[in-house]
Amino acid sequence: xxxxxxxxxxxxxxxxxxxxxxxxxxxxxxxxxxxxxxxxxxxxxxxxxxxxxxxxxxxxxxxxxxxxxxxxxxxxxxxxxxxxxxxxxxxxxxxxxxxxxxxxxxxxxxxxxxxxxxxxxxxxxxxxxxxxxxxxxxxxxxxxxxxxxxxxxxxxxxxxxxxxxxxxxxxxxxxxxxxxxxxxxxxxxxxxxxxxxxxxxxxxxxxxxxxxxxxxxxxxxxxxxxxxxxxxxxxxxxxxxxxxxxxxxxxxxxxxxxxxxxxxxxxxxxxxxxxxxxxxxxxxxxxxxxxxx
DNA sequence: AAGAGAGGCAACCGCAACGAT
DNA sequence: CATCGTTGCGGTTGCCTCTCT
Numbered sequence: 496x497x498x499x500x501x502x503x504x505x506x507x508x509x510x511x512x513x514x515x516x517x518x519x520x521x522x523x524x525x526x527x528x529x530x531x532x533x534x535x536x537x538x539x540x541x542x543x544x545x546x547x548x549x550x551x552x553x554x555x556x557x558x559x560x561x562x563x564x565x566x567x568x569x570x571x572x573x574x575x576x577x578x579x580x581x582x583x584x585x586x587x588x589x590x591x592x593x594x595x596x597x598x599x600x601x602x603x604x605x606x607x608x609x610x611x612x613x614x615x616x617x618x619x620x621x622x623x624x625x626x627x628x629x630x631x632x633x634x635x636x637x638x639x640x641x642x643x644x645x646x647x648x649x650x651x652x653x654x655x656x657x658x659x660x661x662x663x664x665x666x667x668x669x670x671x672x673x674x675x676x677x678x679x680x681x682x683x684x685x686x687x688x689x690x691x692x693x694x695x696x697x698x699x700x701x702x703x704x705x706x707x708x709x710x711x712x713x714x715x716x717x718x719x720x721x722x723x724x725x726x727x728x729x730x731x732x733x734x735x736x737x738x739x740x741x742x743x744x745x746x747x748x749x750x751x752x753x754x755x756x757x758x759x760x761x762x763x764x765x766x767x768x769x770x771x772x773x774x775x776x777x778x779x780x781x782x783x784x785x786x787x788x
Numbered sequence: 789a790a791g792a793g794a795g796g797c798a799a800c801c802g803c804a805a806c807g808a809t
Numbered sequence: 810c811a812t813c814g815t816t817g818c819g820g821t822t823g824c825c826t827c828t829c830t
Binding site for chain 1: 795796797798799800801
Binding site: 510511531532533545546549553582583584585596597600 | 814815816817818819820823824825
C-alpha cells in the first residue's frame with residue numbers, strides 16, 4: 496500500500512541523542528506541548544523524525560519517569576500482569592506508574608525472563624516447564640515449536656516471544672479482557688500492588704517466594720507510587736517520590752537549561768509532577784492550536 | 789593490564805489501530 | 810464508506826559498559 500514514511504529520511508539524524516537535542520526537545524515541549532509529533536522536530540529545530548522525538552520523550556525525558564531498577568514489588572507485578580496480558584507492554588506499563596513499556600520490556604527480556612527460566616518456569620505460559628519436551632533455555636525453542644501442545648489450555652501462539660503475538664488474542668490465560676476491559680477504568684495502582692488475593696500465576700508466586708525476590712507481601716507494597724500518569728485519577732497523594740528526576744534532568748540544572756526542576760510544580764498546577772505535564776494545560780494536554788496554525 | 793565475551797539499555801523499524809477528511 | 814495521515818505498540822538491533830579470563 497505504501498505507507499508514507501514518518502519523516503523524510505533524508506537529513507534525519509539517527510542514533511543516540513545528545514544533551515543539546517534533549518534540551519531542544521524538552522524546551523520545546525514544555526513551552527508548546529505537542530500536537531503533532533511530525534512537526535515537533537521541525538519547530539524545535541531538530542534533525543530528527545517525529546517518531547524519534549516521541550520515543551525520546553516518552554521513554555526518557557518525561558519528567559514523571561521513575562528510573563532505576565524495578566523494585567521487587569514492581570517486578571512481581573510485572574510478572575503477574577504479564578501472566579494476564581502477555582506481551583502487551585504498554586498495558587503493563589500503564590499499571591506501573593513512572594515506568595515505560597520499553598523499560599519494562601527490556602527488564603523482562605534481560606532479567607525476569609532469565610530468572611523465571613532459572614526457576615523452571617516458562618516465561619511465556621507462566622507454567623512450570625516440566626512437560627516441555629525441549630530443554631529449558633528458550634533459545635532452543637526458537638525454531639522448534641513444541642510438536643503438539645499438550646493441553647489446549649496453553650494454546651499460546653507458537654512463539655509469542657519471537658513472532659508477532661496476535662494483539663487481540665488472549666493467548667495465555669487471559670480472560671479475553673480486550674473485549675470489555677479496555678473500557679473499564681484502570682484500577683488504582685495501589686490496588687494492584689496491594690497483594691493480590693492469591694498469586695495469580697505460578698511465576699509470580701514463585702518469584703515472590705523466591706529468595707531473589709523477597710519482601711513481596713507484607714507492608715512494603717507501597718512501592719508503586721500513586722503518581723500515575725496513565726491513571727490520572729490517582730490522587731497525587733503524598734507519594735510523589737516518583738518524581739525522582741531522571742538523569743537527563745541535568746538539563747534542568749544547566750545554566751542555560753530549559754527550566755528549573757523546581758518550577759515544574761508551577762507549570763503544572765494540581766500536583767505538579769507525577770502526572771503528564773501536559774495534562775495540566777488548560778483543556779488538558781495541548782490544545783489551543785494557537786501556536787500551531 | 790589487555791582482550792574477549794556477555795549483558796543491559798536506548799533507539800529504530802515496521803505494522804496495526806484509530807481518527808479525520 | 811473509503812482513503813489518508815498520525816500515533817501507538819511490540820519486536821529487534823546495535824552500541825556501550827561491565828565482568829571474566
